Amino acid sequence: MIVNNSHNDGARETNKIKNRQAIIEAGIQTFIAKGVAETTVRDIIRSTGLASGTFYNYFNSKEEVLVAIFDDFAKEIGKTVRDDDVQPKDFEEFLRIKLTRFFKFVSSKPEIFMIMSNNHNLVNTFSINTPQFIIEIDYLKEEINDYIEKGVFPNFDVDLFALVIRPITDSLAQEMMSQKKIDINKYTKKCINFLTRGLGV
Amino acid sequence: MIVNNSHNDGARETNKIKNRQAIIEAGIQTFIAKGVAETTVRDIIRSTGLASGTFYNYFNSKEEVLVAIFDDFAKEIGKTVRDDDVQPKDFEEFLRIKLTRFFKFVSSKPEIFMIMSNNHNLVNTFSINTPQFIIEIDYLKEEINDYIEKGVFPNFDVDLFALVIRPITDSLAQEMMSQKKIDINKYTKKCINFLTRGLGV
Amino acid sequence: MIVNNSHNDGARETNKIKNRQAIIEAGIQTFIAKGVAETTVRDIIRSTGLASGTFYNYFNSKEEVLVAIFDDFAKEIGKTVRDDDVQPKDFEEFLRIKLTRFFKFVSSKPEIFMIMSNNHNLVNTFSINTPQFIIEIDYLKEEINDYIEKGVFPNFDVDLFALVIRPITDSLAQEMMSQKKIDINKYTKKCINFLTRGLGV
Amino acid sequence: MIVNNSHNDGARETNKIKNRQAIIEAGIQTFIAKGVAETTVRDIIRSTGLASGTFYNYFNSKEEVLVAIFDDFAKEIGKTVRDDDVQPKDFEEFLRIKLTRFFKFVSSKPEIFMIMSNNHNLVNTFSINTPQFIIEIDYLKEEINDYIEKGVFPNFDVDLFALVIRPITDSLAQEMMSQKKIDINKYTKKCINFLTRGLGV
DNA sequence: CATGAATGAGAGTTCATTCAT
DNA sequence: GATGAATGAACTCTCATTCAT
Numbered sequence: 068m069i070v071n072n073s074h075n076d077g078a079r080e081t082n083k084i085k086n087r088q089a090i091i092e093a094g095i096q097t098f099i100a101k102g103v104a105e106t107t108v109r110d111i112i113r114s115t116g117l118a119s120g121t122f123y124n125y126f127n128s129k130e131e132v133l134v135a136i137f138d139d140f141a142k143e144i145g146k147t148v149r150d151d152d153v154q155p156k157d158f159e160e161f162l163r164i165k166l167t168r169f170f171k172f173v174s175s176k177p178e179i180f181m182i183m184s185n186n187h188n189l190v191n192t193f194s195i196n197t198p199q200f201i202i203e204i205d206y207l208k209e210e211i212n213d214y215i216e217k218g219v220f221p222n223f224d225v226d227l228f229a230l231v232i233r234p235i236t237d238s239l240a241q242e243m244m245s246q247k248k249i250d251i252n253k254y255t256k257k258c259i260n261f262l263t264r265g266l267g268v
Numbered sequence: 269m270i271v272n273n274s275h276n277d278g279a280r281e282t283n284k285i286k287n288r289q290a291i292i293e294a295g296i297q298t299f300i301a302k303g304v305a306e307t308t309v310r311d312i313i314r315s316t317g318l319a320s321g322t323f324y325n326y327f328n329s330k331e332e333v334l335v336a337i338f339d340d341f342a343k344e345i346g347k348t349v350r351d352d353d354v355q356p357k358d359f360e361e362f363l364r365i366k367l368t369r370f371f372k373f374v375s376s377k378p379e380i381f382m383i384m385s386n387n388h389n390l391v392n393t394f395s396i397n398t399p400q401f402i403i404e405i406d407y408l409k410e411e412i413n414d415y416i417e418k419g420v421f422p423n424f425d426v427d428l429f430a431l432v433i434r435p436i437t438d439s440l441a442q443e444m445m446s447q448k449k450i451d452i453n454k455y456t457k458k459c460i461n462f463l464t465r466g467l468g469v
Numbered sequence: 470m471i472v473n474n475s476h477n478d479g480a481r482e483t484n485k486i487k488n489r490q491a492i493i494e495a496g497i498q499t500f501i502a503k504g505v506a507e508t509t510v511r512d513i514i515r516s517t518g519l520a521s522g523t524f525y526n527y528f529n530s531k532e533e534v535l536v537a538i539f540d541d542f543a544k545e546i547g548k549t550v551r552d553d554d555v556q557p558k559d560f561e562e563f564l565r566i567k568l569t570r571f572f573k574f575v576s577s578k579p580e581i582f583m584i585m586s587n588n589h590n591l592v593n594t595f596s597i598n599t600p601q602f603i604i605e606i607d608y609l610k611e612e613i614n615d616y617i618e619k620g621v622f623p624n625f626d627v628d629l630f631a632l633v634i635r636p637i638t639d640s641l642a643q644e645m646m647s648q649k650k651i652d653i654n655k656y657t658k659k660c661i662n663f664l665t666r667g668l669g670v
Numbered sequence: 671m672i673v674n675n676s677h678n679d680g681a682r683e684t685n686k687i688k689n690r691q692a693i694i695e696a697g698i699q700t701f702i703a704k705g706v707a708e709t710t711v712r713d714i715i716r717s718t719g720l721a722s723g724t725f726y727n728y729f730n731s732k733e734e735v736l737v738a739i740f741d742d743f744a745k746e747i748g749k750t751v752r753d754d755d756v757q758p759k760d761f762e763e764f765l766r767i768k769l770t771r772f773f774k775f776v777s778s779k780p781e782i783f784m785i786m787s788n789n790h791n792l793v794n795t796f797s798i799n800t801p802q803f804i805i806e807i808d809y810l811k812e813e814i815n816d817y818i819e820k821g822v823f824p825n826f827d828v829d830l831f832a833l834v835i836r837p838i839t840d841s842l843a844q845e846m847m848s849q850k851k852i853d854i855n856k857y858t859k860k861c862i863n864f865l866t867r868g869l870g871v
Numbered sequence: 872c873a874t875g876a877a878t879g880a881g882a883g884t885t886c887a888t889t890c891a892t
Numbered sequence: 893g894a895t896g897a898a899t900g901a902a903c904t905c906t907c908a909t910t911c912a913t
Contacts (some may be wrong), residue, residue: 085872104305108908118874123909194395194435227458230443234395234435242431257428265466280897287897308882319899324884383886485893506707510887520895525888532707592733596797596837629860630846636797636837644833659830667868682876682913688904689877710903721878 087125089115091139095178095190102187124146138199140179145203147172149210158268161211162259166236170251170258173240180244183237194237202227204229223266235261290316292340295333296379303386304334328341334383335398341380342400346407348373359421359469362412363460367437371452371459374441381445384438394437403429423468436462482646489527491517493541496534497580499504504589505535540601542581549574551612556667560622563613568638572653572660575642582646585639596639606631625668637663692718694742695737695754698781705790706736737786737800743782744802748809750775761823761871764814765862769839773854773861776843783847786840797840807832826869838864 093114096105125237126132155161173180183195187259207224208229214220236258243254262268294316298307313323327333327365349366356362368426376379384395415421435461444455463469495516499508510531514524528534557563575582585597610631616622638660645656664670668669700709711732715725729735751768758764776783783821786796793844811832817823839861845855 086873107906109906119908120875120910121873124872128908224458227462230439231436231462235432235441238431238435257425260468261428261432261466264468265462267461267465284897309884310882320883321885321900322898325897329883488893509885511885521887522769522889526893528896530887561830566840590799592736592800629864632841633838633864636841640833640837646913659827662870663830663834663868666870667864669863669867686876711905712903722904723879723906724877727876731904 086115086117086121089117090122090132091135094129095136095182098133098136099181101186102185103129103182107189116129119140120162133195134197136182137179137195137197138175141197141199141203143176144169144172145199146204148205155219156212158214158223159259160263161220163255165207166255166258167251169236170240170243170255173244174249174251177244179191180241184241184245195233196233200233204233207232221268223268228262228266232262245262276392276398285318287318287322288382290318291323291326292333293337295330296383299334300379300382300386302412304330304383325429329395330453335394337383338380338396338398339400341377342398342404345370345373346404349404350407356415358459359412359415361466362421363414365458366408367452367456367459369450370437371444371456374445375450375452378445381442383444385442392424395435401434405434408433422469424469429463431469433463433467486516487524488519491519492524492536493525493537496531497538497584500535500538501580501583501587504587505531505584509591536599538584539581539597539599542578543599543601543605545578546574547601548569548608551608557616557621560613560616560625561661561665563616563622564664565657566656567609568660569653571638572642572645572657575646576651576653579646580642586643586647595637598635602635606635609634623670625670630664630668633667633670634664688748689718689720689724692720693725693728693735694713694738697732697738698785699738700784701739702781702784702788705788706732706785736798739785740798740800741802741808743779744800744806746779747772748773748802751806752809752813758817758822761814761817761826762862762866764817764823764856765865768810769858769861770854772839773843773846773858776847777852777854780847783844787844787848803836807836808834824871826871831865831869835865 070189089242090111093111094106097114101110106129108122109119111129111132112119126135144234147167155164206226211220211225211228215222215225239254239258243251245248284316291312294312298311298315302311307330309323310320312330313320314335325338349369352365354365356365412421412426412429416423416426429446439458440455444450444452475487481553495513496616499512503512508531509523510524513531513534513617514521519652528537550570553566557566590598595599610627613622613627613630617624641656641660693714696714697709700713700717705711709732711725712722714732714735715722729738751771754767758767758769786798811828814823814828814831818825818828842861844859846852846854
């Protein structure tokens with residue numbers, strides 16, 4: 068038996084990334100199809116075509132896959148929303164920029180909301196927190212506090228903002244995604260209005 | 269000869285109610301202690317002292333217990349918040365009455381929030397919808413619409429209210445319950461302020 | 470509530486017989502519907518409307534019900550086939566009388582064959598022996614031996630007859646019952662022919 | 671680049687065959703010892719020494735094991751009875767060859783008949799049809815029809831033969847196996863006689 | 872690093888049976 | 893004799909995880 072064992076490490080590395088991504092994709096599809104609680108590691112790995120043992124080279128449990136999915140999502144949302152040279156002239160413009168990007172992103176990646184609004188058992192989960200989400204919210208707070216310090220935004224209850232921004236945008240996003248016609252503009256406006264007035268900014 | 273043919277089923281009936289309640293209580297404690305996903309039917313039944321088979325005379329799965337817990341909670345919240353002869357003179361007063369009761373009730377019955385903010389796996393906050401919650405929110409909408417029709421409240425976006433009231437109060441309640449000193453007044457005010465202004469009422 | 474509890478024993482006795490019969494009927498239907506192996510005591514008692522505990526006043530297991538069904542069947546078959554003043558002039562006529570009655574009876578009471586030819590699991594049972602069947606076959610042997618002694622029938626291998634009569638008639642009966650048009654005459658003749666010649670009578 | 675990708679699966683493959691056979695053997699012994707209805711999957715797997723979960727890598731239920739046992743038996747019987755260059759000069763010789771082999775085989779492999787004539791519940795003799803038995807009987811019919819076409823056998827009711835051959839040989843085999851002294855010759859002759867005459871060949 | 876059969880703890884569930892009413 | 897909820901042993905089956913190849 069002759070084996071060419073001189074794998075260049077680039078190929079191996081690529082394959083690792085590919086497998087990890089395959090597991091995550093399979094996880095998304097399986098969580099949507101069966102619901103989180105009903106999904107097993109076997110379900111996920113089965114739909115990748117990889118061997119069951121291979122799963123454990125990448126994750127230790129389906130929960131880790133779930134967190135990876137949400138964290139990836141949070142990171143992407145963060146990057147999308149953040150990545151910016153534009154200087155808003157006030158809080159409303161700030162929100163308009165951020166929220167437009169958020170709702171756009173969500174409508175282009177509906178999977179996360181399909182995972183959350185599953186109808187597979189009697190319990191309908193509608194919000195999940197993972198470490199990355201907390202980081203992203205913290206980053207947002209900092210950014211706002213900067214603007215307040217610089218006098219671009221007036222002073223307001225940023226902690227309250229940080230507390231409600233996720234539940235409110237999640238609710239609106241889920242509502243939006245459940246509509247036949249997805250009207251990003253409408254939900255963005257609604258959200259800006261509600262938040263600026265609610266926070267008195 | 270006189271025979272009471274009801275087999276003295278009063279006792280039996282009473283026992284059935286007692287057992288059902290025991291399972292629900294055990295469910296609450298176990299969900300808090302182990303987290304929903306990690307709880308098994310056996311965990312619940314074990315801590316009731318009943319036989320394992322007895323569980324299935326009352327529920328078909330732990331999810332059914334979970335729903336029973338949340339539905340009971342929703343019903344109680346609903347009853348507490350609703351039960352009312354007081355006529356509010358405006359929306360702010362209406363919210364003050366309702367939200368005060370809500371936060372009071374929550375602080376007297378923290379179990380549901382302890383179930384929701386579990387830290388047992390990597391996913392550490394979630395929120396749950398059950399049929400009864402939907403019913404209660406619907407009831408609230410009707411009540412508000414009545415007041416709008418009567419001219420007591422001005423016209424505003426009641427659907428938006430219905431959409432955000434749960435996530436916002438849940439977030440605030442969880443925040444409140446995680447504090448050392450529970451300040452019902454503070455959270456009530458914060459919430460009234462945010463909602464009245466946010467909705468422009 | 471007033472109840473006349475002075476049951477005359479006749480009524481009670483009647484009720485016992487009625488309940489027993491109800492259980493047997495329910496057993497037949499359930500065995501046909503679900504297959505013997507898959508049927509539980511609860512399945513049987515459920516479809517009688519009686520309480521589960523009541524079952525045990527009549528039978529100790531589903532197998533006892535099964536045996537009761539088959540034994541009743543064997544007894545009835547026996548009575549039908551036996552009940553006779555007619556003196557056959559030879560073995561062929563003897564068989565004609567008996568087998569005609571047998572196939573007629575079977576076609577009027579197909580339940581037993583529906584129990585045996587169930588398709589509920591991979592295993593297709595096609596013959597079941599119970600004590601009463603053995604008794605009935607013994608009785609038949611005696612009758613034949615009498616006729617042989619009296620010189621009405623010639624001498625032949627009655628033990629072989631006793632051994633094959635059940636499997637052969639069962640097979641033919643099942644074949645007959647599976648046809649669209651049930652032709653009693655055809656199967657009777659086929660059977661007489663086969664047996665008289667096979668046994669050399 | 672040449673890779674032997676078979677992971678030395680020869681050993682693995684061998685082990686799979688060994689395990690499957692072990693389960694079948696354990697099934698035979700357990701069915702004999704406890705009766706089919708009373709045997710559980712656990713009983714079978716326990717007496718193999720394999721882990722309980724391993725059972726389900728091979729079979730889905732005890733019934734599948736039972737069918738495997740009977741099908742293996744049917745296949746072996748078929749091969750034994752069939753495998754032949756000898757040209758019989760008539761139906762009697764044909765039967766003599768086949769039935770001798772059948773009764774010999776049965777007496778060398780009594781397990782199947784021990785499974786069928788269990789005394790573990792009140793029902794104490796039964797017979798089982800599996801796909802392979804049907805195939806083997808069909809094969810036998812074809813063979814006979816060939817000989818009839820060729821004029822080696824006279825025309826006779828082959829369907830009747832196919833219908834009764836199993837029940838009759840089963841009955842005789844069971845009778846034979848229950849004797850202290852197993853007289854293959856006697857039962858073969860009895861069977862040939864009965865069948866040739868019964869079918870008028 | 873991938874494979875996939877074996878493992879065995881343990882989850883869910885059933886169900887014959889009991890027994891207080 | 894009838895009732896039917898409670899019992900708990902025991903069954904079926906799953907599934908995360910391991911590990912030899």
